[in-house]
Amino acid sequence: TEHIIYTKGQLHIEACSIESIAAKVNTPFYCYSKAQLLSNIHRCQTAFQPHSIDIHYAMKANSNLSILRLIADQGLGVDLVSSGELLRAQAAGIPEKSMIFSGVGKTAAEFTLAIHAGVGQFNVESVEELEMLATLATQHARPINAALRVNPDVAVDTHKNITTGSKGNKFGITIEQALSLYQRYADHPWIKLNGLAMHIGSQIQSVAPYSQAIDKLMALTAKLEEAGFSINSLDLGGGFGVDYGDGAHLDLSSVAQDIARSTAGFKGRIIVEPGRSLVANAGVLVSRITYIKEAQPNPFLILDAAMNDLMRPALYQASHPIVSTDTNNDSAMRHYDIVGPICESTDTFTRNYPLSKSLKAGELVAFLCTGAYGAVMSSAYNSRSILPELLVSGTEMQVIRKEITQAQLIEYEQ
Numbered sequence: 001t002e003h004i005i006y007t008k009g010q011l012h013i014e015a016c017s018i019e020s021i022a023a024k025v026n027t028p029f030y031c032y033s034k035a036q037l038l039s040n041i042h043r044c045q046t047a048f049q050p051h052s053i054d055i056h057y058a059m060k061a062n063s064n065l066s067i068l069r070l071i072a073d074q075g076l077g078v079d080l081v082s083s084g085e086l087l088r089a090q091a092a093g094i095p096e097k098s099m100i101f102s103g104v105g106k107t108a109a110e111f112t113l114a115i116h117a118g119v120g121q122f123n124v125e126s127v128e129e130l131e132m133l134a135t136l137a138t139q140h141a142r143p144i145n146a147a148l149r150v151n152p153d154v155a156v157d158t159h160k161n162i163t164t165g166s167k168g169n170k171f172g173i174t175i176e177q178a179l180s181l182y183q184r185y186a187d188h189p190w191i192k193l194n195g196l197a198m199h200i201g202s203q204i205q206s207v208a209p210y211s212q213a214i215d216k217l218m219a220l221t222a223k224l225e226e227a228g229f230s231i232n233s234l235d236l237g238g239g240f241g242v243d244y245g246d247g248a249h250l251d252l253s254s255v256a257q258d259i260a261r262s263t264a265g266f267k268g269r270i271i272v273e274p275g276r277s278l279v280a281n282a283g284v285l286v287s288r289i290t291y292i293k294e295a296q297p298n299p300f301l302i303l304d305a306a307m308n309d310l311m312r313p314a315l316y317q318a319s320h321p322i323v324s325t326d327t328n329n330d331s332a333m334r335h336y337d338i339v340g341p342i343c344e345s346t347d348t349f350t351r352n353y354p355l356s357k358s359l360k361a362g363e364l365v366a367f368l369c370t371g372a373y374g375a376v377m378s379s380a381y382n383s384r385s386i387l388p389e390l391l392v393s394g395t396e397m398q399v400i401r402k403e404i405t406q407a408q409l410i411e412y413e414q
């Protein structure tokens with residue numbers, strides 16, 4: 001990446017060396033580059049804006065308030081999935097009309113909060129949910145913009161745990177159900193069904209599944225329009241894959257061009273909901289080596305970071321590049337099994353991983369490309385504290401979420 005780089009053998013986030021940051025903040029911690037974030041946002045805007053495609057950041061990827069404020073400053077809307085995310089988006093100053101509320105299980109309390117807040121669009125995922133939304137809209141006498149999320153049933157080449165647009169996934173309704181739902185709500189005084197939505201999965205590497213799914217959505221749009229309904233918006237979701245070290249990723253400009261081509265002739269708003277692609281490569285997880293335990297076939301690099309801090313490897317067998325923050329003595333390499341201290345075998349980040357032979361306990365390593373689905377998925381398992389998040393801009397470093405300490409966690413209990 002442009003802003004997370006080695007200078008004189010030392011890994012830097014912009015102008016701050018990781019070494020100098022770790023001298024001030026205890027490891028493990030997440031650290032983000034503001035310039036990298038802004039550059040990602042601009043690259044996304046450059047790709048989508050020429051085609052008048054609106055960007056709603058899927059804030060689940062990283063919902064730290066300081067990150068959200070940067071997103072808000074750049075004029076992006078958000079895709080949110082819980083009342084907690086709604087409160088956060090409001091706290092970050094994102095206008096309610098620029099919010100889209102997604103999710104399969106929005107509760108009556110969450111709907112009520114969002115209705116009163118004036119959330120711009122509700123993506124509805126089932127008949128049952130639409131009934132609940134209609135009841136509440138009537139009760140509170142508020143007009144509601146709703147889009148139906150359909151499951152286009154396309155095959156997506158990503159980890160099975162993160163596909164969402166195939167048969168058997170809990171998300172959306174079938175394409176066949178859409179017309180009858182539109183008909184049922186045609187004359188509803190408060191619910192205005194006027195859009196379609198989809199989200200086919202995450203970390204997708206090619207445009208093909210998008211094209212296939214959009215074709216199905218366009219055919220449905222034509223069918224609904226023929227039946228007299230006007231479709232004002234198509235929300236195509238996110239899922240654009242990033243490079244986790246093997247070079248494979250989805251180029252945003254090619255997706256944008258493909259979307260423009262596949263939706264040609266559609267007069268309404270087109271929306272995308274990127275999460276990962278805006279934040280992933282702007283963040284690193286920094287950890288200190290506690291021990292190097294000699295073993296066969298490989299020594300274990302036992303870190304002070306664990307699966308509770310970064311769940312992706314344990315949950316999805318995800319791999320993140322792991323690097324030494326000081327490469328000055330890197331000559332010969334050695335293969336390590338890299339693990340955390342948690343009492344579970346899944347607390348293994350990777351096996352047989354080449355790093356410098358001269359690594360020593362007490363030295364630092366960094367997990368790259370952990371700005372998305374990193375800190376947000378952390379937990380306090382094994383009664384570990386919830387690690388802090390930092391933001392670097394040039395020579396400045398700021399703590400944007402303090403560590404949630406073990407003592408604080410205990411205070412919540414009887």
Ligand code: LLP
Nearest residue numbers: 058199202203238239240273274275276373
């Ligand atoms: N829109 C909706 C409705 C979504 O459910 C998601 C992600 C997105 C947008 C954003 O997708 P993205 O652009 O970030 O791929 N924790 C997993 C990823 C789960 C994604 C869930 N939905 C991981 O760490 O890989």
